[in-house]
Amino acid sequence: MRVGVVTRGKYGERLIETIKERSDFEVVSIDLPQFLPDFIEDPEEFVDDLDLDPEFWSSDLIITYSLHPDITPEIAVRAGKGGTQAVIIPGGMGRAGSVPELQKIADRYGIYIEVDEICCTLEECGVEAVDTFAERFGQPVIDVKVEEGKIADVHVTRGSPCGSTWHVAKEIVGRRMEDAPPRAGLLCQMYPCRAVRGGEGGIHASGDLHKYAMERALGLDTELVIADQSKPIKIRGKDLP
Template sequence: MRVGVVTRGKYGERLIETIKERSDFEVVSIDLPQFLPDFIEDPEEFLDDLDLDPEFFSSDLIITYSLHPDITPEIAVRAGKGGAQAVIVPGGIARAGSVPELQKIADEYGIYIEVDEICCTLEKCGVEAVDAFAEKFGQPAIDVEVEEGRITDVHVARGSPCGSTWQVAKEIVGMSLEDAPPRAGLLCQMYPCRAVRGGEGGIHTSGDLHKYAMERALGLDTELAIAEQSKPIKIKGKDRS
């Protein structure tokens, strides 16, 4: 499977590194300027002027860190025209465009679009390319080995696309079973993740997801509550078959 990543400045670079290191997916990328105008009157013309490789948009799955409400829908249009199965948009709806606009694009091209505030909420959705990706990357899932009340080894079954889950796994070894879940959540937030900080959702949801993954690995009966703004927006296009 080929994964296409739209980078903008530092955003998207860590995802590319994680995909290369932790999977056998082919990954290709295109770069957008780091600094963009607040308003882009003609996104199609703007992207044309960047002379982007049209083959990029035929990737099975496209993850776009365009982070701009004018540019992101045009990326989705080009993905639809190129035959991509799905577009994942990290960064939240404010930087993705409007839901009605994205729904119109999804229906026209029969493409799946998902807007995530943070990438570690990603789960399988029934779309082949997304499900293949979410088998390895997305909402954290781990297995642990325990001896004498302490964590002796951690295996990452599915990790956050930024790579934080593997860092948590490495640093949690040696922790007591009591301390491991809250420590996993804290270690995730200490990782240089670029999720939003300073309010509900964002990096705090990432921490909750890693705490929950550790609780599940230890067989604890627990529930996960995701902040409203961190819940994915899943936009399914009309079936064109």
């Protein structure tokens, strides 16, 4: 599978590294300027002037760290025209455009669009490209081996696209079983997690997801509660199941 990543400054670089290191997916990328105007009157013209590789848009899955409400919908349009199956938009709705605008794009091109505040909420959705990617990357799923009340080994079945889950798996070894869940959440945040600070979601949700993954791996009775702002917004084209 071919994964296309739109980077902007440092954002998207860790995703590319993680995909290359932790999967056999082909990954290609294009770079947007780190500094963009707050308002872009003609996004189509602006993106045209960047002279981006046209082959990029035919990727099976495109993940865009454009982080701009004018540019992101234009990225989705070009992805749809290029034949991609799905577009994943990290960074939250405030930098993605609007749901009605993205819904029109999804309907026009028959694609799936998902807006994630944090990258570690991604799960299967019934779209082949997303499901294939989410077998390896997304909401953390781990297996844990415990010896003498301590974490002896951690296997990552599915990890956060930024790579934080593998960091947690390495650093948590040797911790007491009862300390492991909160420590897993803290280690994720210390990775460092680049999710937004403040409020109930963002970096706090990332920590909670890793804490929950550890609790489940240890067979504990647990429940995951995610703030509304951190829940994925899933937008399906009208012809998708």
